[in-house]
Amino acid sequence: MGRTAASRRAFIVGGAVMTIALLGWLVLAPSSSFDPLHTHHAAAATATGGIQPGAVGPRTRTYYIAAEEVDWDYAPDGRDRVAGEPYGEDADVFVAAGPGRIGTVYRKALYREYTDGSFSSRKKRSGDDAYLGILGPVIRAQVGDTVKVVFKNRTSRPASVHPHNVLYTKANEGAPYSDGTSGSAKKDDGVPPGATYTYTWKVPERAGPGPGDASSILSMYHSHKAEVGDTYAGLIGPMIITRAGWARADGSPVDVDREIVNLFQVWDENQSPYLDDNIARMEPDPVLGPEELKGDDGFGESNLMHAINGYVYGNGPMATMRLGQKVRWYEFSMGTEVDLHTPHIHGNVWTSAMGMRMDMAGLLPGEMVAMDMVADNPGIWLFHCHVNDHITAGMITRYKVVA
Ligand SMILES: [Cu+2]
Numbered sequence: 001m002g003r004t005a006a007s008r009r010a011f012i013v014g015g016a017v018m019t020i021a022l023l024g025w026l027v028l029a030p031s032s033s034f035d036p037l038h039t040h041h042a043a044a045a046t047a048t049g050g051i052q053p054g055a056v057g058p059r060t061r062t063y064y065i066a067a068e069e070v071d072w073d074y075a076p077d078g079r080d081r082v083a084g085e086p087y088g089e090d091a092d093v094f095v096a097a098g099p100g101r102i103g104t105v106y107r108k109a110l111y112r113e114y115t116d117g118s119f120s121s122r123k124k125r126s127g128d129d130a131y132l133g134i135l136g137p138v139i140r141a142q143v144g145d146t147v148k149v150v151f152k153n154r155t156s157r158p159a160s161v162h163p164h165n166v167l168y169t170k171a172n173e174g175a176p177y178s179d180g181t182s183g184s185a186k187k188d189d190g191v192p193p194g195a196t197y198t199y200t201w202k203v204p205e206r207a208g209p210g211p212g213d214a215s216s217i218l219s220m221y222h223s224h225k226a227e228v229g230d231t232y233a234g235l236i237g238p239m240i241i242t243r244a245g246w247a248r249a250d251g252s253p254v255d256v257d258r259e260i261v262n263l264f265q266v267w268d269e270n271q272s273p274y275l276d277d278n279i280a281r282m283e284p285d286p287v288l289g290p291e292e293l294k295g296d297d298g299f300g301e302s303n304l305m306h307a308i309n310g311y312v313y314g315n316g317p318m319a320t321m322r323l324g325q326k327v328r329w330y331e332f333s334m335g336t337e338v339d340l341h342t343p344h345i346h347g348n349v350w351t352s353a354m355g356m357r358m359d360m361a362g363l364l365p366g367e368m369v370a371m372d373m374v375a376d377n378p379g380i381w382l383f384h385c386h387v388n389d390h391i392t393a394g395m396i397t398r399y400k401v402v403a
Helices: 005-031 038-047 089-095 127-132 227-233 275-281 290-294 297-302 388-392
Strands: 060-073 105-114 139-142 146-153 196-202 216-222 236-242 258-268 304-308 319-322 326-333 343-345 350-352 368-374 379-385 396-402
Touching: 060 139, 089 297, 089 304, 105 227, 105 275, 127 319, 139 146, 216 227, 216 326, 216 368, 236 258, 236 326, 258 319, 275 290, 290 297, 297 304, 304 379, 379 388
Parallel strands: 060 146, 139 236, 258 326, 319 396
Antiparallel strands: 060 105, 146 196, 216 236, 258 304, 326 368, 343 379, 350 368, 379 396
């Protein structure tokens, strides 16, 4: 008695939603050997102090990371590896080198990992991880850990390491702005060329997977001294944070066999602090001087590198996994308005942390997502951004499921 039509409708709709949600749970629950429902078990285990088999306790993880100036090749294979053919006309807009065109090799600044504080021995990236390409080292942490990054700036410009998600003080934020601090709390803002600074970050519960996440989430770190130029220069890397009680000694989640990380970004080399260096090193344009070139649309477009992990047109090492492996895919994006990307996999499917099936993900600049896959379909498969303009421009690659 007294219910309005609107409230009756709301009640009916609400009831239907609840019924569908319950049915969804009943259907999913019995068959879910590897899906986000692990989350609920995970939360229960954490609440009771449970540690998963194979997991380790909290610790301090120290990374030695240098920023270095390198010549990065967006297309070291020199051909369209996805098509299996030489570059076509569309590709040549971006990859062709010659008078007034830089081509695929650009001076950049990248984060690279060393074995210790002497920064004399580069940590070798395994063959399995070679596909990570331009990305800085994967920083890993488990909730409860402390992360230390000993950062040595070997570039010619000030740089920093600004992390996402983890808990930092003002002296460990790696970003300069008018925040009321002074003195030693400013030293992290921009580490001068040749100097070293140690960033210390705590990893509390709120830095790790939430109730709706799987056992690990993607975060990232990047230089934030001059954020736009620093990130276009290449100073960016992934960070993976695992739920308390769910990480192996190396920080990886115990319920996952293989992890894949991809950065989708249109690298705007026109906004790189190394643009002048790159122009000075290329074959001069027969008509336009360096400053005129910077205002030229054709030149500008040729410097937009539509890359996955810093590679275009399927160049670089292929990400591989084995049939039957539980694979967690982490996807992220940086950049500007053109950086709305839709990573799409052929051949296999993902399940999102919220339990939704997809072979597509959506990314906006700065967005980070994680999806799970049981690799059940062997072969070499296409993996690309589904934005048409980006497909044409080379944001396309392959991955392999080995039988
Ligand atoms: Cu895209």
